[in-house]
Amino acid sequence: MLIALTGATGFIGQHLLHFLPKRGYRLRAIMRRSISLPDGIESVLIGDLTRPRNLAAALEGVDAVIHAAGLSHAMSGFNEDDYRTVNTEASISLARAAERSGVKRFVLLSSIRAQCGPTAHTIQTETNEPQPTDAYGRSKLAAELGLARLDLDWVALRAVLVYGPGVKGNMAQLARLARSPLPLPLGSLQARRSLLAVENLAAAIETVLGAPGPLGRPLIVADRETLTVGEMIAAMRLGLGRQPNVFSFPAGLLRLLLRGTGRFEICERLSGPLVARPLALTDLGWIPPIMTPAGLAGMMQAMAGPR
8 A cells, every 4th residue: 555644754654664665555645845764664645634745646545544634632822723724624625636646445544623622521431522722622623613514534543642752742741750769759649641652543544445435433542551640650761770669648738739729720630531442443353562651662762872
């Protein structure tokens, strides 16, 4: 199969550039600007995805598209219109071009935020009614709904927070916290969170590329295990060859302390639950190769480099 990939310069895209060719796929990177690519990977420059050039040539002979480009929720300075233009309208335009070019499957890297907010007090599956709470989530859901109106076989992967070497955003902040030498008062935070190893996401993409069609639906992607934030820190520190050094501190006092210092968002991120179950993807035969504690430890080892 010849796969067209957008977002090749991003964290997930960079991993796919190396993963997919190893699995026997031919890869064509659809690029905004020229960058160095691994040997054997084609590239086509189209400029800004909201005003693309050469799109028909970029999609010629392509069997499937993996659309990983877009604005993330971690990016600052963007408003609702920006998210709609890039994440919704440009995605649908690309899918229309894929439809005209005879592409067999369109894989949109969506987000669990298309379904819920940063926390959720019920276990999330595809049967939950989507209730995004911010511009990013609304833009992803709107892109999914736009794809559903096309005569094109599509699938949207609603990924939870992805981690792996080179990660940015919330997970990078947590990794920095784990690298600190200080004992951390996080043992009393018992809310469990779903995470997603970038290796497991890549395996999920391979699963939907090869699944019998049509799919035409969103699928949740998450590791099978759920961890508390203290367990995440412990796994990361074990990857660095250190003791977890996480202790209990009254959760209510910790929340008050974080709120009192103006860190409400951090408080919500650390203490709120978000458990997602990838039931439909598992039914398609997806077997995640990485378990979460081992994945977090391996991420820290890779980021630390050779000892």
